[in-house]
Amino acid sequence: MGGGPGTTPSAYGELKVSQAELAKIGEHASGLFDRLSDKARVSIPSSRKAAGDLTQQGFALGSGLQHVAKRWEEQLNSLRDACAHISNHMRVTKKLHQDDEDYIRRQLSRIDVLDAGFDERGGKPGEKNPVYLPPPSEKKDD
Template sequence: MAWDEWEQLKADALQRQQNSTRMQVNQADGGGGFGGPGRPGSYGDLKVSNGGLTKIGKAAFELYNQLWDKARVSVPSSDSAAADLSKQGFALGAGLKHVSNRWEEQLASLMDACAHISNHMRVTKKLHGDDEDYIQRQMSSIAVLDAGFDERVGAPGRKNSIYGEPSKKKEE
C-alpha cells in the first residue's frame, strides 16, 4: 500500500466519522453519574470455560495438522520444476523458486502461530485451574482465621483477665 493511499484511507475514515449521526460511548457510567468505574460486584465474575479453551486449542491443532499434510505438498514439485526450468535456461525457474521459498516461509509462520495458539490454550486451561484451586484454598483459610477472631475470652471493651493487672512500676 502506497503512502498516498494510506493517507486517503485515513481521511475517508475521518470524514465518515464526522458525518456519522451515531453516538459513541467511550466509558460506561459506574452508577454514580460521573462515568467512573462501578463497584467490583457490578462487574461479575471472571469466567473461563475450559470447554471453550479446549475447542479453540483443538481447532488450532487440527489446522496445524492440515497445513502440515496439505499445504506442503506443492513445495517439492515446485522446487523440482524451478530447478528444471533453471537448467533449461528459463528465468522463470528463479522466479518459481523465489515463490516456493516465500510460500514455505509464510506457511512456517502460520504453522508456528497455530502451534502457539494450541499450546497457549492448553497452558491457560491448566493455569486457570491451578489459580482457581489456590484461590479457593486461600479463601477457606481466611474464613477459618476470621472465625477465630470472633471467639472472645472476655466481654468486649474490657481487658482480658488472662494478662493480669498492669504493673504499677510501668505506670510510674
C-alpha cells in the same frame, strides 16, 4: 469493586471459560494444522521442480520462483507451529488455571482464618477483656 474476607471471586465477577470451550479452540487449531500440512504443502515440491527447470533453461524467473517457494515453506511452517502451540496450550490451560485458583483460594482462606482470630472478643467492644482483669478476690477496697 473489591473482595473482602470470605468473598469469593464469583461475588464480584470472574473470568470464566469452560473446558469444552478450550477443547473446541484446541480442536480447531489442530484441524487447521492438519489441513495446512495436507493441502498447503503440496505446492512446494512442484514449485521447486518448476523453479529448477526454469533456471536450467536460462530463465531468470526460476530463481524468483525458488525464492517464493522457500518463503512459502518458511511462512507455512511458522503458521503450523503457531497452530500446534495453540492446540497444545489449550489442552493444559484449564488445568493450570484451576490449580492457580485453588492455590489462591487456599491462601485467602488462611488469611480469613487469621483475621477471624483477631475479631474474637471476650467482652463488648470498648470494654477490657475480662480474661485480663484481676480475679475478684484480688480487688482492693478503697
